[in-house]
Every structure is written in structure tokens, then in C-alpha cells.
Amino acid sequence: MRVALFIPCxxxxxxxxxxxxxxxxxxxxxxxxxxxxxxxxCGQPAFxxxxxxxxxxxxxxxxxxxxxxxxxxxxCPSGSCTTMVSHYYPFLFRExxxxxxxxxxxxxxxxxxxxxxxxxxxxxxxxxxxxxxxxFHCGCHQRRELGVLEEPQRxxxxxxxxxxxxxxxxxxxxxxxxxxSVKMPEVSVAMADEKIRALEKSGADTLxxxxxxxxxxxxxRLDRTGHGVRVLHLAQVLxxxxxxxx
Amino acid sequence: xxxxxxxxxxxHRTRYGRYxxxxxxxxxxxxxxxxxxxxxxxxxxxxLEELEALGGHGRRVGGLEEARDYxxxxxxxSGARLLVRWDVEELERLGADGxxxxxxxxVAVWRELxxxxxxxxxxxxxxxxxxxxxxxxxxxxLESGPGKxxxxxxxxxxxxxxxxxxxxxxxxxxxIRMYAKRNSLPxxxxxxxxxxxxxxxxxxxxxGVHGPGEVHVLLVD
Amino acid sequence: xxxxxxxxxxxxxxxxVEGFNERARRALADPELHDSIALFTRKTLKGRAARLxxxxxxxxxRERAYHIKQETMANLDRYLAQMADAVEERGGNVxxxxxxxxxxxxxxxxxxxxxxxxxxxxxxxxxxxxELNRRLEEEYGELELEVVETDLGEWIAQLxxxxxxxxxAPIMHMNRRQIARVLSRVxxxxxxxxxxxxxxxxxxxLREKFLAADIGISGANFGVAxxxxxxxxxxxxxxxxxxxxxxVHVVVMGIEKLVPRFEDLEVFxxxxxxxxxGQKLTVYTSxxxxxxxxxxxxxxxxxxxxxxDNGRSKLxxxxxxxxxxxxxxxxxxxxxxVYRQTGGHxxxxxxxxPIGAVITPLLKGDREAKDLPHASSLCAACWETCPVGIPLxxxxxxxxxxxxxxxxxxxxxxxAFKGFEExxxxxxxxxxxxxxxxxxxxxxxxxxSVRRLPPPLSGWTDFRDLPPLAERSxxxxxxxxxD
Numbered sequence: 001m002r003v004a005l006f007i008p009c010x011x012x013x014x015x016x017x018x019x020x021x022x023x024x025x026x027x028x029x030x031x032x033x034x035x036x037x038x039x040x041x042c043g044q045p046a047f048x049x050x051x052x053x054x055x056x057x058x059x060x061x062x063x064x065x066x067x068x069x070x071x072x073x074x075x076c077p078s079g080s081c082t083t084m085v086s087h088y089y090p091f092l093f094r095e096x097x098x099x100x101x102x103x104x105x106x107x108x109x110x111x112x113x114x115x116x117x118x119x120x121x122x123x124x125x126x127x128x129x130x131x132x133x134x135x136f137h138c139g140c141h142q143r144r145e146l147g148v149l150e151e152p153q154r155x156x157x158x159x160x161x162x163x164x165x166x167x168x169x170x171x172x173x174x175x176x177x178x179x180x181s182v183k184m185p186e187v188s189v190a191m192a193d194e195k196i197r198a199l200e201k202s203g204a205d206t207l208x209x210x211x212x213x214x215x216x217x218x219x220x221r222l223d224r225t226g227h228g229v230r231v232l233h234l235a236q237v238l239x240x241x242x243x244x245x246x
Numbered sequence: 247x248x249x250x251x252x253x254x255x256x257x258h259r260t261r262y263g264r265y266x267x268x269x270x271x272x273x274x275x276x277x278x279x280x281x282x283x284x285x286x287x288x289x290x291x292x293x294l295e296e297l298e299a300l301g302g303h304g305r306r307v308g309g310l311e312e313a314r315d316y317x318x319x320x321x322x323x324s325g326a327r328l329l330v331r332w333d334v335e336e337l338e339r340l341g342a343d344g345x346x347x348x349x350x351x352x353v354a355v356w357r358e359l360x361x362x363x364x365x366x367x368x369x370x371x372x373x374x375x376x377x378x379x380x381x382x383x384x385x386x387x388l389e390s391g392p393g394k395x396x397x398x399x400x401x402x403x404x405x406x407x408x409x410x411x412x413x414x415x416x417x418x419x420x421x422i423r424m425y426a427k428r429n430s431l432p433x434x435x436x437x438x439x440x441x442x443x444x445x446x447x448x449x450x451x452x453x454g455v456h457g458p459g460e461v462h463v464l465l466v467d
Numbered sequence: 468x469x470x471x472x473x474x475x476x477x478x479x480x481x482x483x484v485e486g487f488n489e490r491a492r493r494a495l496a497d498p499e500l501h502d503s504i505a506l507f508t509r510k511t512l513k514g515r516a517a518r519l520x521x522x523x524x525x526x527x528x529r530e531r532a533y534h535i536k537q538e539t540m541a542n543l544d545r546y547l548a549q550m551a552d553a554v555e556e557r558g559g560n561v562x563x564x565x566x567x568x569x570x571x572x573x574x575x576x577x578x579x580x581x582x583x584x585x586x587x588x589x590x591x592x593x594x595x596x597x598e599l600n601r602r603l604e605e606e607y608g609e610l611e612l613e614v615v616e617t618d619l620g621e622w623i624a625q626l627x628x629x630x631x632x633x634x635x636a637p638i639m640h641m642n643r644r645q646i647a648r649v650l651s652r653v654x655x656x657x658x659x660x661x662x663x664x665x666x667x668x669x670x671x672x673l674r675e676k677f678l679a680a681d682i683g684i685s686g687a688n689f690g691v692a693x694x695x696x697x698x699x700x701x702x703x704x705x706x707x708x709x710x711x712x713x714x715v716h717v718v719v720m721g722i723e724k725l726v727p728r729f730e731d732l733e734v735f736x737x738x739x740x741x742x743x744x745g746q747k748l749t750v751y752t753s754x755x756x757x758x759x760x761x762x763x764x765x766x767x768x769x770x771x772x773x774x775x776d777n778g779r780s781k782l783x784x785x786x787x788x789x790x791x792x793x794x795x796x797x798x799x800x801x802x803x804x805v806y807r808q809t810g811g812h813x814x815x816x817x818x819x820x821p822i823g824a825v826i827t828p829l830l831k832g833d834r835e836a837k838d839l840p841h842a843s844s845l846c847a848a849c850w851e852t853c854p855v856g857i858p859l860x861x862x863x864x865x866x867x868x869x870x871x872x873x874x875x876x877x878x879x880x881x882x883a884f885k886g887f888e889e890x891x892x893x894x895x896x897x898x899x900x901x902x903x904x905x906x907x908x909x910x911x912x913x914x915x916s917v918r919r920l921p922p923p924l925s926g927w928t929d930f931r932d933l934p935p936l937a938e939r940s941x942x943x944x945x946x947x948x949x950d
Contacts, residue, residue, distance in 0.1 A: 007941050013901050014934055016941035020949050035945050040897040046884045048845060050867025050876065054888040061892045091861070140846035144271050173804045177844025182926035184842065187491050189930040190808040191844070220931030223916060241950070249551065252563040252776070256722070257544035259783035270533075270856035271847075275519060275526045284521070296747075362764045363678050363712065383747045392762040396711040400704055418748060419733045425754075426730035431694055433557075433759050433766055434711065437752040442704040444666060445744070446620035446636060448503070448643050449510045452666035455619055456673065457704025457751070 001121075002032045004071035006110065008081040009041035011212050018212055021239035022077045022113055028240045029121055038065040044084040048178040052092060056099070059089050063102050073120060074110040077235055079142025079211050082112040087145050112142060114210050114234055118151035126238045129160040132230065135167045135204040137174060137195070137218070139211030152210050152234050159237060167202040169194070176217035192221040199229065206230045208237055289381035289414040290465050296384030300440030301453060302461040304384070306411065310340055313408050313464045317373065318345045320406065320462065326351050326370035330402065333357040333393030336375045340408060356395040366397035371404045372458065376438075378424075379409050379463070382417045383439055386463065390434035399438060405458035411465045487838035490813040500640055504810050507639045508801045514745020515798065515852075522741070531734050533856040536792035539692075539725050540783060546692035546725050547774060553695025557757025559770035567597025567777050570719055574599065574684070575607040577771065581715060583612065583681035589699070589706040590618035591686025592634060592795055593719045593775060596817045596830075599684075600625070615676045617705035619669050626653055632811030632819065635743050635797035640810045673705070683709035683767070687720035688794070689735055690772075693728045696756045697772070700739060700749040707751050716758070716767035722774050723791035735794060738854040743796030778830035790825050790862055792855045799849035799859060805842055814839060821849035821859045825866065833870055840866035879923075898942075905936050 003026060007019040026033050043058025062085065066074060076082045089103035117123050136156060142148050156164045175181065175191025195218060199207060207222075207229055209215050219231040236242060286292050294304035307313045317340070321329055329346060331337050333356045343353045354365045366372070374394070378387035386407050390396055399405050415421050418437070425431060442457030453459040494500055519525045539546055551561040564570045578586065586603075588594065600614045616625040620637035624630065627649045631637030638646065647660040650668055658664055685706060687697040697718050699706050710716050726735060732754075740746045759766030782788050800806045800820030811819035816827040816836060824839040840863045849859040870876055890897045911917050916932040919925070927933055939947075 009897075012941040013904075013936050016937050016939065016944050019941040020944060023945075023949050035942075037942055037945075038894045040891045040894055041887075043891060046887055048864070048867070049880065049884065050840075050864065050869070050871040051880075051884040051887075052868045052871070054884045057888040058891040140844070140848070144273065144847040144851050147271060147273065149273070171848070172807075173844045173846035173848065175804065175844060177846070180841070180844045182923050184488055184491065184805075185926040185930055186488065186495055187805055187808050187842075188844070190495050191804050192931075194804075194808070216934070217931065220916075220927070220933055223932040224930065249548075249561075249563050252565065252774075253544045253548055255776075256547065256780050256783060259780055260541055260543055261784060270529070270853065270858070271851050272526045274516075274851050275529060356764060359764060366765075367674070367678055385748055385752075390759070390763060390766055392760070395763075395765050396707065397765050400707050400711065418737060422733040422736070423730055426728065426733075431696060431729075431754065431756045433756055433763070435754040435756075436707065437748060439746075439748045439750050439752070441750070442702070443750055444619045444703045445510075446618070446623070446638055447646055447662045447665060449507055449636075450643075450662045452619075452662050455666050455670055455703040455705075456617070456677070456708055 001030075002034065002071050004066060004069050004074045005033055005035045006039065006066070006074045006076040006081065006085070007035070008076065008078045008212065010216065011077060014216070015212055018077055018233045018235055021233065021235035021242070022075070024241055025117070025126065025235055025238045026075065028126070029117075029123055031121070034069060034071065036065045036069050042081050042084045044081060045178055047084065047088060047092065056092050059092055059103065060099065063089070063099070063106055066106055067102060072109070073116060074106065075113055075116045076110060077113045077210065077233060078213065079112045079139040079146055079148065080213055082110050083141035083145045085110045112146055112148055112210060114152035114155060115146065115148040118155065124151070124155045125158045126155070126240070128238045130206075130237055131161040132206040133163045133165055133204045134206035134208050135165055135170070135199055135202050137170070137207060137209040137214055139209060139214050140173050142210055143171065155234065156208060156237065162206075162237070165202050165204055167204070168198040170198070174214045174218050176214050181217055188217075189221060192218055196222060196225070196227065204229070206232065208232050208234055210234050286381050286416045289416055290411050292381040293379055293384055293414060293465065296382070297440060297461070297463055300384055302384065302440045302463065304463045304465065306465045306467065308467055310466060313466050314340050314342045314345065316464055317342045317406055317408070318349055320404070321346055321351045321371055322349050324370065324404065326404070328352045328354060328369045329371040329373055330354040330366050330369040330398050331356065331373035332375065332395065332398055334375055336408070337373065342373070356393050356398060362395060362397055366395065366401040369402040371406060372398040372400075372402040373406045373408070374398050376407050376409045376413065378413050378415050378421055379465070380418055380421050380437065381414055385418070385437045385439040387421055388436045388438055389432040391432055396434055400457050403454060403458055404460040404462070406462040406464070408464045408466060411467050414465070486815055487813060487842045490815055491809045494809040494813045499642055500810050501808075503640055503642050504807055507636060508807055511745055511801050515742055518741035518745050518747060521747070522737070528734055528738060529854055529856055532738055532854060533792065535726060535731050535734065536855055539727055540723070540788055540791055543722065543725065543783060546727055547722060549692040550690055550695055550725060551774070553693065554757060554770070554772050557695055559695065559757040559772055562771065562773045564773050564775045564777070567775070570597055570773055570775055571599060571602045571606060573773060574717060575603055575610070577715070577717065578603070578607065578610055578612055578682060581681055583610070585676060585680045586612055586614045586682045586684060587617050587676050587680040587709045587713065588614060589683070589685040589701060589709040590616070590621050590637070591684070591719055592817065593686050593721050594684065595631060597777060599719070615673070617673050617676065617709060618701070619666065619703055622669060622673065623649055626650070630812065630817070633797055633800055634795050634818065640812065677708040677712055680709070680713040682715045682717060683713040684717045684719065685709055687718050687724050688739060689732060690720050690725045691729050691732065692725055694756060696729065696754050698732055698736065699753045699755065700736065700751070702744070702750045704751055707753060710753065710755055711766055714767060715769045715771070716755075717771045717773065719773045719775055721779060722776055723779050723793070739794050739796050742798045742852070742854040782829055786865060787829055787862060789857045790822070790829055792857050793822050793826070794855060796854055798852045798854065802848040802852045804844065804846060804848065814842065821863070825859055825862045828866055833866070833873055833875060837870065837875055840870065901936060901940060905938070908935050
């Protein structure tokens with residue numbers, strides 16, 4: 001099994017440790033991992049802002065970079081960026097048959113991290129151990145477009161020492177929404193605060209997600225408001241070397 | 247705008263290409279627990295259960311005599327002074343007019359009324375029958391027509407319907423399909439489901455806001 | 468010199484989202500509003516989930532609804548003609564209204580002809596859309612018409628001078644104390660903030676109007692082409708009063724409300740009630756076909772059907788056509804995390820929530836509602852809940868794109884995304900940008916996070932911390948080798 005890593009730009013630049021954990025988990029499963037170094041950003045910020053032409057430019061770059069590699073799957077530690085490639089590249093190219101064919105061919109092989117572990121490798125138990133009481137936040141693209149909701153939670157339930165609890169209105173968006181978080185900051189933050197109130201009510205000390213962007217937003221608000229909640233990407237929970245670095 | 251022009255604009259626009267969307271997710275449409283979907287066993291029992299759940303009063307009675315006693319008893323106990331009823335054969339057979347008048351309740355029949363607004367607006371009780379009753383929802387199916395005033399079921403604060411039990415249908419779909427096959431529909435057809443209600447104020451249930459707050463249905467064997 | 472208001476409006480357009488943000492800020496500062504919305508959505512969504520679970524095949528029903536609407540729109544001219552013929556055959560009148568102005572004129576002239584004084588109305592978003600009440604009173608002032616909303620919520624909104632804030636629950640934004648204040652003013656005596664007392668007062672007051680009305684105006688939840696029937700769903704009974712007691716019944720119906728066959732209502736009536744209010748069926752689900760028969764005592768002697776376009780036909784055959792499939796159940800509002808923070812008034816339009824953010828610019832033009840397509844985190848909860856499967860989040864994206872094509876996104880954004888594309892297409896530029904960022908951020912980092920950035924990024928840092936760019940990117944770590 002050969003996998004090409006798709007590391008979203010903000011993971012690359014802001015939280016590379018998530019990418020490192022993804023790599024380690026995949027490696028521990030005997031997967032051959034390559035990282036196409038020409039990758040940059042999938043284009044979602046432009047797309048979500050309505051700049052479709054610019055987003056198409058980014059999409060073509062992505063397809064060039066990954067089209068030049070040999071792989072069985074592309075794996076990405078973000079439900080949102082996965083959706084951008086698997087669902088919204090075909091949407092962007094719906095009237096451009098040549099691009100569309102390429103987008104569908106690569107898009108069909110892009111898998112979100114937990115989706116890949118569970119549905120491709122058939123692995124949900126990684127011998128991970130983490131003390132705490134956790135809630136899982138499912139990013140909206142992952143929940144609604146990808147429909148990968150149960151898999152990460154099953155994986156988390158197998159983590160020794162970790163108690164996964166439900167939380168109020170867990171289907172609600174965290175308020176990130178890409179450029180929405182900057183264009184409509186007050187509403188975006190009110191949405192985050194709603195999540196944080198639910199988190200407090202649940203009594204959890206740990207927040208886990210498969211979407212680093214939701215975590216960036218929620219952690220940013222948690223930190224600003226003085227909450228001491230531990231915020232982790234699923235890959236960091238499963239990382240076989242966690243605790244030894246960082 | 248002239249009809250032809252209006253329609254031509256629409257005709258012109260519908261001739262463009264079509265866009266095919268992605269399929270909406272089923273997550274919130276296929277809840278994990280499906281226990282709530284239940285069969286309708288005994289339609290009459292289900293009808294009564296549904297009606298009660300909506301705050302209505304339902305009873306299955308052995309015959310017209312029992313129905314008549316119920317109506318008269320209700321009028322008496324509620325201190326009604328005027329009852330307005332449909333002018334239909336079945337309510338003639340019910341024979342409640344005499345006993346009601348004896349009990350001091352004036353009875354107005356929906357026939358050549360001078361001012362239906364005044365009469366129905368003053369009435370304490372409206373009495374009708376129903377074309378059908380729907381078990382799944384506790385609904386009455388009311389048709390307008392000669393003798394079958396709409397206002398009877400809407401203006402008085404208390405509304406009573408006497409319905410033969412064999413007029414029960416099981417589901418809303420069944421009722422709608424029945425009318426879909428008809429050549430001609432009544433001017434007014436109404437699926438009337440429980441007491442008038444409003445949740446406009448803080449989602450708190452207020453009954454009898456405009457229509458009857460009290461609904462009684464007698465299913466007659 | 469330019470007026471302040473004009474400048475603000477122009478700048479609002481330039482910065483993209485001014486109007487919504489301003490109104491949203493007001494809403495967010497109102498804890499009572501927040502509680503009202505939370506109460507409403509919690510109850511409604513709980514009911515919806517229970518009612519959907521009872522259906523043997525809810526997804527199948529939604530699928531049918533989508534396809535029926537698709538077929539309707541593809542043949543709308545034919546179905547409209549069929550509907551009009553059927554109504555006329557039953558002795559009703561049909562009027563094709565291109566604009567809201569046409570509707571106002573038709574109703575105004577009808578009122579004049581009838582010498583009408585009192586008009587009762589049952590809840591209708593179509594007439595809200597064209598502000599029928601206000602315009603009748605202004606443009607036909609000499610008739611001294613009294614136009615009375617009779618849905619409890621709409622009536623209270625009318626008395627309070629408020630616009631409805633929800634398609635289904637117009638005064639969802641008010642609590643019982645606020646409502647009591649409004650009604651006490653009308654009663655001329657203090658009414659207690661008690662639901663029964665308030666509803667009782669409404670019943671007495673509106674009863675007089677129902678009986679006195681010369682014309683009743685309703686909307687239509689659905690119109691059946693085959694039979695000329697309009698279907699109206701209400702709970703209070705006001706709809707039944709308005710359509711049964713006055714001698715004249717006028718229906719104002721958007722052309723998209725059509726369904727081809729009576730049997731199609733089996734799908735829509737159930738979807739609307741279960742999805743919108745969490746009921747199996749509303750209390751009064753009425754099917755009205757033409758005026759009353761000659762041998763009937765009540766019911767309208769005259770029946771007028773106004774088929775209103777008002778911008779709808781522009782959507783036909785375009786990639787926005789699905790917005791016309793909407794049955795106005797309000798469910799997308801209830802699940803929308805933005806709506807749940809701000810309520811309906813923040814949208815500044817008749818229709819709020821995701822469907823409002825979609826159809827307002829489509830009906831009125833992008834410039835008139837420039838901020839609305841951005842009032843969404845694109846979480847797609849609207850799409851998931853929609854009983855006819857409208858891809859609302861995709862339509863929002865397409866509207867954003869249309870704004871860019873029309874040059875409405877503003878110079879700043881145009882430059883920013885041009886630069887974005889350059890960087891993304893050229894990995895060397897992307898990496899150089901990252902290096903530069905690391906340098907520039909140094910004075911901004913305190914205790915491991917960035918607390919202040921200049922606009923537009925201050926939108927982030929005013930409220931949240933931002934981790935700084937990592938010392939080494941993933942690519943660099945990869946090249947070094949990960950152990």
C-alpha cells in the first residue's frame with residue numbers, strides 16, 4: 001500500500017506536528033508513505049470566498065503535483081481539505097471535461113485520515129493510551145459531505161484510559177468557516193462560545209477532532225478565554241511516539 | 247401583465263440546460279433509533295390515542311343513542327345555550343335536537359340561516375359529522391357542501407363530530423389518494439386535527455386561539 | 468458633500484459584510500433574544516426528529532419531493548396554464564402578477580370595487596415579501612382600509628411594528644413579557660405575561676375582525692395545477708376563518724408553489740408539517756378549490772388567485788433554480804448555527820436564515836443583499852435538513868462567485884486572492900512567503916501566540932489567539948527525516 005500525504009497548508013506552516021503524527025501512525029501500519037513536496041494549498045480559501053477562477057488555479061496545481069506521483073491513496077488529516085478535493089474540485093470543473101476527469105480520478109482516491117484507517121486499512125485499534133475525558137468534534141464537511149462520523153469515535157473508544165463522552169448539540173458547526181471567521185468574527189466567535197459552553201457542561205478535559213482548522217479556531221478561543229482544555233488532532237492521540245517528542 | 251406574455255417568459259426560461267446537484271445526506275433523515283415507526287393495528291384505537299395526545303376528546307360509542315346522550319350531556323354540563331349543527335341526514339338520525347331543546351339548549355340547523363355569522367358566532371357548540379377520519383393523525387376529513395357549513399367547525403368554542411367507525415382510513419396518504427382519484431373536489435376540504443392551537447408565544451401551547459379549543463369526536467359503531 | 472448614510476452604504480458594499488455584521492452585533496448583545504431562539508429551536512428540532520422517525524421512509528419522501536419539484540419547474544408554463552384553467556372552470560378569477568406592484572394594484576382596485584373596509588389576512592410570506600399591508604395603506608389611503616394580520620404571531624408583529632423573524636414562527640424573537648407589553652398597549656390595560664391570557668385577548672379582538680371582514684387574503688402553501696386547488700396549512704384556525712367567512716377570498720401565491728397533481732400533496736403536506744413544526748399534520752390542512760357553490764351558506768362568493776412572479780422566473784433554467792423548490796418549512800433556519808446566534812432580523816430581509824441568504828439576492832439582486840451569501844460558515848446543516856434537498860450551501864457558494872464576477876467583492880479581496888493564487892501555484896513563492904511570515908511575526912508573538920494583527924486579520928485576533936508559524940514547516944521536518 002502506497003500513500004501520498006496531503007498536508008494542508010496551515011498544518012504545514014502552523015501545526016506540522018499533526019502531519020508528523022499522521023506519518024508515524026501510517027508508518028506503524030506498514031504503509032509506504034510519500035510526500036509530494038510541490039504541494040501548497042488546495043485552494044479552499046479562494047473557493048469559499050467565491051474566487052472560483054483562482055481556486056481552479058490552485059486545484060490544477062494540486063492535480064499536477066499529485067498526478068505526478070504513484071500512489072494507491074491520498075491521505076489527508078483534514079475532513080475539510082479532503083472534501084475540497086473529493087467533492088468541490090469536480091464542482092469547480094463541472095463544465096470543464098478535461099479537468100473534471102483528472103479531478104475525479106484523483107478526488108476518488110483522497111481519503112480523510114480516520115476514513116483511511118478504518119475503511120481502507122480496517123484498523124481501529126492502535127494500542128494508544130491517553131488519560132482523560134474527551135469529546136469529539138466532527139468537522140462539518142466530514143460529517144455531511146464525507147459522512148465519516150462514527151469511524152473516528154470508534155477509534156477513540158479503543159484508546160486506553162480515554163473516556164469519550166457526548167456533548168450537547170454536537171452537530172453544530174464550531175464557527176470557523178474559513179474566511180467567515182474573519183469576515184463575520186462576532187458571529188463566528190459566538191458559535192465557538194456555544195461549543196465551549198457545551199464542552200464545559202460535558203466535563204471533558206480534552207477536545208479531539210479530525211479537522212485542524214476547527215481546532216485552530218476553538219483552541220484560539222479557549223486560550224483567549226483562559227480555558228485549560230487539551231486540544232488534539234486524532235493523529236496526535238494515536239501517535240506511537242507521543243510523549244517522547246513535543 | 248397578460249397571461250400569454252407571462253407564460254411565454256416562463257416557457258422561454260425553462261428551456262435552458264439543467265443542473266444536477268449532489269444528493270443530500272441522509273444523516274438526519276434516517277435516525278438510528280427507528281422504534282418510533284409503528285404499524286396501525288386497530289384504526290379506531292389509534293385514532294382515539296392520537297386525538298387524545300393532541301388534547302382532544304375521543305370516544306368510541308356503541309350506537310347513535312349513546313352518541314346522542316354524550317352530546318346532550320356535554321351541552322348540559324358545559325352550560326351551552328346555543329348549538330349549531332350541519333343539516334345532514336345522519337344528524338337527523340342522531341335525534342339530539344329534541345333532547346337538547348328540552349334541556350334548554352337552542353338548536354340552529356345550517357339551513358336558510360338569516361345571518362350565519364351571527365348564529366355560528368354566538369353558538370357555544372358546533373356539531374357535525376365527517377366524511378372520513380384518519381387513524382394515523384387523529385384527523386377529521388370535512389367537506390363543504392349544502393348543509394355543511396365551514397363555520398360550524400370553526401367559530402364555536404366547542405366542536406363535536408359524530409363519525410361512523412367504518413369511515414376510518416388509516417393514513418394521510420390514503421386520504422389524499424382517495425381525493426386525488428375524484429373528478430371534482432368540494433370547494434373546501436379540510437383535514438381537521440385536534441383543537442386549534444398556537445405555539446407563537448414562547449412555544450407554549452395555547453389552545454382555542456381562533457378555532458375551537460375543545461374538540462370531541464364520537465366514533466359510532 | 469456626500470451624505471454620511473450614502474458613504475456608509477458604499478463602504479458597506481466595499482467591505483462586503485457591513486450590514487449583516489452591524490445587525491448581528493445588536494442581536495448578539497441581546498441575551499433575551501438568545502434565550503428565545505434557543506428555546507424555539509430546541510423544541511422544534513426535537514419534534515422534527517421524532518416525527519421523521521415515525522415515517523417508514525422519510526428519505527424516500529424527500530427524494531420524491533425533489534423530483535416532483537424538478538418536474539414542476541421544467542414545465543412550469545404548462546402547469547401554470549393548467550392551474551389557471553382549472554380555477555376559472557370552477558368560477559374563480561386568475562391574475563398573473565409580474566411584480567409586487569401588480570399585486571398591490573389588483574388587491575387595491577378589488578377593495579375599491581367591493582367598497583371594502585376590513586381585510587383579514589392569514590399568514591403569508593409572499594405578501595410580506597411585497598409589503599402588501601403597508602403599500603395598500605399608503606397607495607390606497609383614500610379607501611381607509613384596515614388590514615389585519617390574524618395569525619397570532621403575525622398580529623403581534625404587526626402591532627409591535629416588527630417584521631417576522633422566522634418563516635414559520637414570526638415572533639420567535641419575543642418572550643411572553645415583551646408580548647404582554649405590546650398587547651397591553653392595545654388593550655389599554657395591563658395584561659399578565661400569561662400565555663392563556665394573551666391568547667384569550669387575541670381571540671376576542673380578532674373575532675370581531677373575522678366576522679366583519681369584507682375580504683380575506685391568504686397565501687398558499689401549495690397550488691395544485693391539475694385541480695386548481697390551493698392548499699393551506701395553519702394551526703390556529705385563522706386561515707380557515709379568513710378563507711371561509713368573508714365574501715371574497717384572495718390568494719397571493721408565488722409561482723413556485725405549484726405541484727402538478729393532487730396526489731403530490733401526500734408528499735408535501737406531510738413533509739411540511741413534520742419538518743417545519745414537528746407535527747404529523749397541522750391542525751387545519753385545507754384544500755380550497757374556487758368559490759363556494761350556489762347552495763352553500765358560507766365560504767367566499769368570489770375567489771381570486773394571484774400568481775406572482777416578482778423575480779422568481781429569473782431563476783428558471785439556471786443553476787439557481789433549486790432555490791424555487793423551497794416549501795418554506797423554516798427548518799434550515801432552525802438548524803443554522805448562524806441564525807441561531809443572530810435570529811432573523813440580522814438578515815435585514817423578509818426571508819432569513821440560509822434560504823433567505825439564498826433567495827433574497829436572487830429575487831432582489833446581488834447589490835441589494837450583498838452580505839447575505841457570506842452570512843454562513845457553509846456547514847451544510849441547511850442542506851441536510853431541507854425536506855426537498857436544496858443544496859443551499861452550494862447555492863451560497865455560487866452566489867459568492869457571482870458577486871466576484873460582478874466585481875462586487877472589492878479591490879482588496881481581488882488583490883489578495885490574486886496573490887494567493889500566485890503563491891499556491893508556485894511552491895517557491897509559497898515557501899518564501901512562509902519565511903517572510905516567520906520574520907515578520909517575531910515582534911507579534913507573546914507567550915507562544917499571536918494576539919494582535921492588522922485588519923482584516925484582526926477579525927481573528929480581536930477574539931482569539933493564533934499560534935505563530937512554526938519554526939520548521941512540515942516539509943522541512945520531512946526533509947530532515949521524521950523518526
